[in-house]
Structure formats: C-alpha cells, structure tokens
Amino acid sequence: MRSLSDRILTFNARIYNHALYEELHGTDGILQNYLEDRLAKIVPQIADGHVILRSMLKTMITATGASETRKFVTLREVQRELTGVLPEIVAEGLQALSEERIIETRGQDGNTSYSLSHEVMVPKVQSWYSEHEMERKKAQETLGRRLAKWKSSNKVVLLTEKQVERIRKWIGGEGLSAEAEQLLTQSQQAYEERQRKEAEQERRIRRNRNAFQMALVIGLVIALILSAIAFWQRNVAEQQKTEAQTQKQEAEKQTLLAQQETKRAEQEKIHAEEQKNTALKTQSLFLSDLARQQNERQNYGDAMLLALEALPKNMKSPDCPYVPEAEFQLYRAIMNIRERLVLKGDKAVFSKDGKKIITTDGNTARVWDAASGVALATLTGHEERVTSAAFSPDEMRIITASEDRTSRV
CATH class of the missing domain: 1.10.10.10 (Winged helix-like DNA-binding domain superfamily/Winged helix DNA-binding domain)
Structure with a gap:
C-alpha cells in the first residue's frame, strides 16, 4: 500500500x-x-x-x-x-x-x-x-484490575476459576509480584474449597439416595418415612437458602443506606461550614464598617480594636475569613492613633506626680502604672459600686467611697 x-x-x-x-x-x-x-x-x-x-x-x-x-x-x-x-x-x-x-x-x-x-x-x-500478545495483555489487565479491587476490598474480592486459569496460562508465574501471586493462590484455594464443599454435598446426596434405595428393599413403610424426611430436609435447605438471600439483600440495602447517610452527612458538614464562613465574613464586614465609623470619628483606639476583632488571629490557621477592608481600617487607625493607654474603668484620677492612675470599675478600684499601663493593685471590699477614688496628699494611701455608704483607705 x-x-x-x-x-x-x-x-x-x-x-x-x-x-x-x-x-x-x-x-x-x-x-x-x-x-x-x-x-x-x-x-x-x-x-x-x-x-x-x-x-x-x-x-x-x-x-x-x-x-x-x-x-x-x-x-x-x-x-x-x-x-x-x-x-x-x-x-x-x-x-x-x-x-x-x-x-x-x-x-x-x-x-x-x-x-x-x-x-x-x-x-x-x-x-x-498476535493472538498470544492479545491474550497475554488481556490477562495482565484483568489481573491488574482485580488486584486493585482485592486491595481496596481488604482482600475479600477474589478471582474466578476461569480468570485464574487464564492468567496462569498466558502470564505464568514469571514476573508476578508477591501480591499478585498471593491473590492467585488465595483465589485458587477459595474455589477449590468451594468445589470440595460441593463434592461433599454431592456425596451426601448420593449417600442419602443409596440409603433411600436400601429402605425400599426393607419395606414400603420405611421408604415412605425416609421420603418424608428427605422432602423435609429439602424444604429446610430451600428455606435456609431463601433466608440467606434475603439477609444478603438486606445487608446490601443497609450498606447502600449507610453510604447515602455518609454522603449526606458530608454534604451537610460542607453546607454548615459554608454557612459558618458566610456568617463569620458578614461579622467581619460588620466590624470593619464599625471600625471605619470610629476612624471617621477619630476614635482610633476603638477603630483599631474593632479592626483586630474582624481579622483572623492566625493567618496560617484562620478562625474567620480574611477581609481586606478590616486590614485597611487597622492600618488607618494605627497611622492616626494618639492614645497611649486604654484602661478599663468608669472614672480615672492621676496622682500628683503623674506616675500612677486610679480607676473605678463596679465595686472595685485599680491602680495602674501610667507609663506602661500595667495594673499595680486591685482594691476590693465594697459591696456596691465605687463612686469615687483619690490619692492622699503624700500619695502613700488611696481613699475610695461607695454607694454602700462606706469609705475605705
């Protein structure tokens, strides 16, 4: 050509x-x-x-x-x-x-x-x-597919007798991996065991048939009894076979249902994760907008705290979606912030030398280092809200007054 x-x-x-x-x-x-x-x-x-x-x-x-x-x-x-x-x-x-x-x-x-x-x-x-090459290749592909299924099924799915014979014929024993040889051996043992059981069952049937024929010689009555027993045994075997098939079908049904439930659970988990991320993103956007509002009001400390709350704590393992707007508002607040310290409390008073600050918060008062913001002491004892606090003239003592009508030094 x-x-x-x-x-x-x-x-x-x-x-x-x-x-x-x-x-x-x-x-x-x-x-x-x-x-x-x-x-x-x-x-x-x-x-x-x-x-x-x-x-x-x-x-x-x-x-x-x-x-x-x-x-x-x-x-x-x-x-x-x-x-x-x-x-x-x-x-x-x-x-x-x-x-x-x-x-x-x-x-x-x-x-x-x-x-x-x-x-x-x-x-x-x-x-x-050539015919030999085609048969050998088909045998190799059959072995490869069945070996993969055998591994994935925890060594339960085996080869049929014809498949084993075909692989032995066209591939032989040379070049087979240990796993392939194990699959062939296990499959051969399985169908040989099945054949042995079938042969044993056939021998049992033959023995029963011989016994039945001998019973005919002994007498019609005994023959009828043995016939009834054989009939009953056959019915039991059929019933057991039917029950086994029913159990198998039920097991397959349960397996399918379990797989469907697993798939549905995975889908629900993914959906829940998506909803969670959507909610977290909405929250981060909301906090970012609050930070923007505080920046516009020149409350840069509050803006910085709101922006930090909207951002992930750890970018390598984020606990919420990253929102660029939050980072922008954080940068904006940092560039403009004027506060040196943010202390928790209702009221605050400086000492005369300006080195300490006393604040009231509920029924307690706290003393802070004005330079570092470190809490130096916490004053307790009042049963109701502390209304005022002040340093003594020598700044060696502190007096507090409370709504419980008491003062403490």
Whole structure:
C-alpha cells in the first residue's frame, strides 16, 4: 500500500477533493495511513525501531469489554513493558512519536503520560498484535484490575476459576509480584474449597439416595418415612437458602443506606461550614464598617480594636475569613492613633506626680502604672459600686467611697 504522501502527490493538487478522500478511505483511512507514513519516517532513526516503536504504541491500548481503546501510560510503564530496551532508547522513541504527532502527552516533568493522538489509530495498532500478545495483555489487565479491587476490598474480592486459569496460562508465574501471586493462590484455594464443599454435598446426596434405595428393599413403610424426611430436609435447605438471600439483600440495602447517610452527612458538614464562613465574613464586614465609623470619628483606639476583632488571629490557621477592608481600617487607625493607654474603668484620677492612675470599675478600684499601663493593685471590699477614688496628699494611701455608704483607705 502506497504511503499517504505518495497518494496525495498522485493527484498533483493541493486541494483534497472527493475522489482523493474516497481513495484514502475517509477520515479513518487518512489517520491510519498517516500512522504508517510517520512510523516509516521515524524507524531509521532508532535501532530496531520497527519493533520498539510498535511495542511502545501497543502499551497505549487497553481492553474495554469486547473492544479496544487508547489509554495514557507513564514513561515507567512503557519501560516496564519493554524489558531489555535501554531507557534512553525508550525516551528517544517517545520524543520522536510526539514530534510526529502520533502520540499526545499530558502533564510535565516527572508526571508526563502518553497516549495515541486519536482513537481511530487503535484498530491499526491492534492489528499488530498476535493472538498470544492479545491474550497475554488481556490477562495482565484483568489481573491488574482485580488486584486493585482485592486491595481496596481488604482482600475479600477474589478471582474466578476461569480468570485464574487464564492468567496462569498466558502470564505464568514469571514476573508476578508477591501480591499478585498471593491473590492467585488465595483465589485458587477459595474455589477449590468451594468445589470440595460441593463434592461433599454431592456425596451426601448420593449417600442419602443409596440409603433411600436400601429402605425400599426393607419395606414400603420405611421408604415412605425416609421420603418424608428427605422432602423435609429439602424444604429446610430451600428455606435456609431463601433466608440467606434475603439477609444478603438486606445487608446490601443497609450498606447502600449507610453510604447515602455518609454522603449526606458530608454534604451537610460542607453546607454548615459554608454557612459558618458566610456568617463569620458578614461579622467581619460588620466590624470593619464599625471600625471605619470610629476612624471617621477619630476614635482610633476603638477603630483599631474593632479592626483586630474582624481579622483572623492566625493567618496560617484562620478562625474567620480574611477581609481586606478590616486590614485597611487597622492600618488607618494605627497611622492616626494618639492614645497611649486604654484602661478599663468608669472614672480615672492621676496622682500628683503623674506616675500612677486610679480607676473605678463596679465595686472595685485599680491602680495602674501610667507609663506602661500595667495594673499595680486591685482594691476590693465594697459591696456596691465605687463612686469615687483619690490619692492622699503624700500619695502613700488611696481613699475610695461607695454607694454602700462606706469609705475605705
């Protein structure tokens, strides 16, 4: 068969007309001929290129039921399939196939994967398989899928007898991982145990049948009794089988319900988290607006406290959403703040030397260091609100008066 370029040159035209389209067997034929044409160009560039390049493309096909389709494979997976081929040869081949657009790539650096550039190329690449290669590849893919399910099911899901026989036949024991061999052995033991139980049950049935035949010889009455017993046993077995099926269906139903409940709980958790974040953001915006109002009123200390309350305490692990407006109002307050200290209390009095401050708050009074804002003492004892407090002339004592009609020094 002539190459794609030869066929186009035969028509001696730059326009693809209908005759050329039909000659090339439509879109599928064009792409398949393109594959052969490009491969013929690359093969001389690589040692044993004819075999190596085709083997590379074979790794990019997977079985899906009765048909084949393309798949993405990593460089490591291609190298594993092409044992005996140098890694640099594999990399060179993949690069050449990519440059000729026979394959496409995804990812970058160490996460790059490769696949055929179009699904139409699959039949052409598939035709390169021998029957043995196809069966071996299907067996490998079956083993890979079932091994993944076996791991995810806590080693409960096993292979069938036919699957074990097929894998043993087409793959053998060479190159199997310890886990794959364990799966094959465990599956074989499982169905052999099942066969043993079935054979034992069959022997039991035969023994019962022989006993029944012997009973016929002994007498009609005994035969009728044994027949009734056998009939009863059969009914019990059927009933047990029905109950087992019912229990299985119920267990599957409960499992499905549990999965649905888990999914619903996760969705509710996400929804609750979203509502919480929305509420926190609304609160932060509200506090930011209050900070703005205080800044406009030149209450920069209050504005700073409100802005800090609206911002997360720790940006690495925020307890509320970050609101840029709050940070702006905080910066604005810091740049304009004039207060040196903010002390808690209803009233405040300086000492004569200005080094101490006394404040009243409820039924207590506190003495503060005017320079640092550190509380020096807390005066208690009044039963009701303290109405006034003052330093003695020598500033060695403090007198307080309260609504409980008492004064304390």
